[in-house]
Structures are given as C-alpha cells and as structure tokens.
Amino acid sequence: MRSNWMNRLAMAAFTIALLYPLAGLGAPVGRWRWDGGIPGSTASAVRVSLALTALAIAIVIVAGTPVAWYLARRAGRDRVVWEAAVLISVLTPPLALGLLLSLAYGPATVIGRLLIRLGVPASNSAAAFVATQVYASAGYYIVAARAAIAAVPRELEQTAALLGLAPAAVFRRVTFPLARLGLAAAVSIAWVRALGEFGAVIVTAYYPAGMPVQIWINLQTAGMPAVMPLLIIFLLTALPLPWLIHLLAQARDA
Amino acid sequence: MLDARIIKARAGFTVEAHIRLGAGERLALFGASGAGKSTVLGCIAGIENPDSGEIRMGADTMFPPPLPLHRRPLAYLTQKDLLFPHLSVAENVVFGLANGAAAEATRWVGELRERLGLEAIWPNRAANISGGEARRVALARMLARRPPLVLLDEPFVALDRPLIRDLIAALDEWQRRLGFMLLAVDHRAEILARLCPQVAAIERGRVVQQGDWNAIIAAPATPALAQLLTSA
Numbered sequence: 001m002r003s004n005w006m007n008r009l010a011m012a013a014f015t016i017a018l019l020y021p022l023a024g025l026g027a028p029v030g031r032w033r034w035d036g037g038i039p040g041s042t043a044s045a046v047r048v049s050l051a052l053t054a055l056a057i058a059i060v061i062v063a064g065t066p067v068a069w070y071l072a073r074r075a076g077r078d079r080v081v082w083e084a085a086v087l088i089s090v091l092t093p094p095l096a097l098g099l100l101l102s103l104a105y106g107p108a109t110v111i112g113r114l115l116i117r118l119g120v121p122a123s124n125s126a127a128a129f130v131a132t133q134v135y136a137s138a139g140y141y142i143v144a145a146r147a148a149i150a151a152v153p154r155e156l157e158q159t160a161a162l163l164g165l166a167p168a169a170v171f172r173r174v175t176f177p178l179a180r181l182g183l184a185a186a187v188s189i190a191w192v193r194a195l196g197e198f199g200a201v202i203v204t205a206y207y208p209a210g211m212p213v214q215i216w217i218n219l220q221t222a223g224m225p226a227v228m229p230l231l232i233i234f235l236l237t238a239l240p241l242p243w244l245i246h247l248l249a250q251a252r253d254a
Numbered sequence: 255m256l257d258a259r260i261i262k263a264r265a266g267f268t269v270e271a272h273i274r275l276g277a278g279e280r281l282a283l284f285g286a287s288g289a290g291k292s293t294v295l296g297c298i299a300g301i302e303n304p305d306s307g308e309i310r311m312g313a314d315t316m317f318p319p320p321l322p323l324h325r326r327p328l329a330y331l332t333q334k335d336l337l338f339p340h341l342s343v344a345e346n347v348v349f350g351l352a353n354g355a356a357a358e359a360t361r362w363v364g365e366l367r368e369r370l371g372l373e374a375i376w377p378n379r380a381a382n383i384s385g386g387e388a389r390r391v392a393l394a395r396m397l398a399r400r401p402p403l404v405l406l407d408e409p410f411v412a413l414d415r416p417l418i419r420d421l422i423a424a425l426d427e428w429q430r431r432l433g434f435m436l437l438a439v440d441h442r443a444e445i446l447a448r449l450c451p452q453v454a455a456i457e458r459g460r461v462v463q464q465g466d467w468n469a470i471i472a473a474p475a476t477p478a479l480a481q482l483l484t485s486a
Contacts (some may be wrong), residue, residue, distance in 0.1 A: 153336075155334065156338060158323060160349070162299065162300070162326065162329065163329075163395070166322075170324075174338060177340045
C-alpha cells in the first residue's frame, strides 16, 4: 500500500517535470501580437501548415501503408535492405535532410532539371513543402504501421483467405480493423513529425511559410510577443488531432 | 477427388506421403505427435508449401505452383479457433459467404446455428465467448461455405468429452448429407475412429499402413504403431 503511494508520488513528480515546459505559455513576455511584421502572415501560416500537412500525410498513408504491409508480411531476406533504407530516412537529421533534398532536386541534377522543365519549382513552393514533409515523416509512419500490422496474428489472415477472401479483402476486413489503433498511432506520429518539421523545411520551403518557419520569422523580427499566438495554435493543431484519432479508434473498438 | 503427393524436409526426417481421397470419402491420418501429419494437412491447405510433389483436387492444381489460399476449394479447422475477435459470432459464421447479412437468413446458416447451439451467443462479440463456444462457432464458419474438402487438424484438443461427442455427431451427419471429403488428423485413435472408417498411419513422414481401423488394430505394421494404438 505504502509503496503504491510512493510510486504515484514519483509518477506525479516525473509528470510535472515532463509537462513543466507548458508553463512557459504563462510567462510574462509583454503584450501578445497576432502578427510579426507582415499583416496576415500568421493566418496564412496556419492555412499553409494545415492544408499542406494534410496533403503530405495523405500521400504518406497511401504510399506507406503498402510498404508497411510488405515489410510486415511478405518480405523475405530482402526485408533487411528495405528496413535499413527506412531507418536511414528516419535517422537523417532534419537539417541534413533539407540540404540533401535541395541538392538532389536542385538544378545540378537530372531530376532537378526535369522538374524545372516541367515547371515544378524544387524549392520555395507548395510542392517542395509537401515533398519535404513526406520525406520527413514517411519513415516514422512506416516503422509504426509495420509494427501495427505485424501485431495482427498472421493465422487470422490465413483463415480469412481460406474462407475465400482475396488479399485486398483480407486487409480491409481483418488486418485493418485489428491494426487500426496502431495505424492511428502511426498517423499521429507522422502528423506531428510533418507539421512540426522545421530544420528541413526552412531549407527547402522558406516560402510558403508554415507555422514552424513563421514562428521563427516572428521570433526574429518581433520577438516573443509575436510568437505566442502562433505557438498556441501550433500546439493545438499538433496535439489534439492525434488525440482525436486515438479517441475515435478506441471508441470504435469499444 | 483429392490426389496429394507431398515431399517436404523436416528436422530429422522427410515427409513423403501420398494421400488419395475419392468423392465423399473420409480418411484419418493417425500417428504420434511430430510424425508429419500436420505438415501433410498444412501443405494441402496451403499454409505451407511442399518442397516437391503435386497436389490436385478435381480440375484444380493446388501445387505446383501454389494455388493462392483464397482459391483453394477447402476448409481447414485447426486446434486454434482463430475467430475474428472484432466481429460478432454471426459475422464470423457468415464471414466467407457473399452478402453475409443476407446469408444469415438462409436455411443452411439457420441449421448450423441451431444444431450447434449458437442462438444465445449469436449477437455476442467473438472475443467474449468461451472456448467450447468458440469451437462450435469455428465449425459453423467452416461449414457455412459447404466446402468440397474439409481438413481437420486435431480440432478436439482441450474440449470435454460431451462436446467432442456432440461435434463428431454433427460432423458425421453433415458429411453424409453434404458429401464433402474429410481428412482428419489426430493422435487419439478413439476420436478418429468415430469420425473416419479408413485410416492412414504415419510414422516419420511416411504412410506405414492404410486400411480400416479393425485391420490396423488387428495387425499393426510397426511396433511403434502397435504401441501408439495400445496407449491411445
């Protein structure tokens, strides 16, 4: 009984320390300002971040889910190679990723020149913004989604197949419903990772500025008072959306 | 007609079995644990692939090349119930039927539900039913599609005797009526003998004797088989 209280006390102390940075929202920084230097820049950053991150995550889900499924279910010895590739993408530091993307898709490469010919600017464009977010978050999504799919007993999928279901139907009716909590967690991680991406995006897509870059611009041009409103919106969009997905998934599971 | 020649290396020995089953026939595969019975069944079901050999059923070639699981004209019941935990008992039973909701209303599904005593748990989540109930649901789900071949891999493990008796009686009745081929595996002779009049005894992956139970009990081909029959 006593040790239980001690455990709770220790947990409470840890939690307070963990969440203490949120106290910064109440710090006296002077009168808050909605924008930094340019009127409308904060609202624009919110729009850019939400719309383009949603697009990036949609791409990550569509492209990443079959990859996660392949890694969890079908890959043989080749699995090591693909998993290493995914891990390289996860472990590349954001700033390095941004620089590498700029170089690899820049005018010095064949693909870069092709993009220019097609009229798709490889930097400072919506396409560059989305592509960078996809690169920054796809690996995280695949790692988490692969674990979620692998946790579904393979025998259940085989049973469904032996009951006459083709592979796509097995995924839809068995794998997906049983993996959905884990897949929701994968989407959440990818969302936070993409929305919060700064180091890579500031190199590839300074414009159109999303929330992280705009926060940095506001900090540089007008200081903390111009950061606070956007910081709160940034937190509200980064945290509750994944929570909502979790809650929806759990409610359906109940 | 099922004609399966299966060669598959296992740790310690190679399974080399030739199983033939005519329309409406039943055959028991009898042998000690680890004799290769489940390997034979798994290869026919498609859960594993033989190293070589040939598996044909009617016009279908199931190996080689391996026929995808969803195209195999068979049902496979193992020791594990493998019910879909996110679905109800009803949804599990009609899972393999086209238009599952309408299929629930059919006379055949109604008969399965009634005969196997599933009415009371019909709307329940499959994750929340007992082991004995789950076994009955798995049997109903397997038979709902009226498969031409039924594979049973020790399906009565860990069940009490009255339930085993009941399930065997139901299987016996439906096999006679529907005429599906039945291939059953177990290491307990008394259970297999009630279900299948013919038996193939397997030792270290090879069929050492085949015939009706009386003949095998009267003159077992090997000392190991004699011992197994005595202890069973």
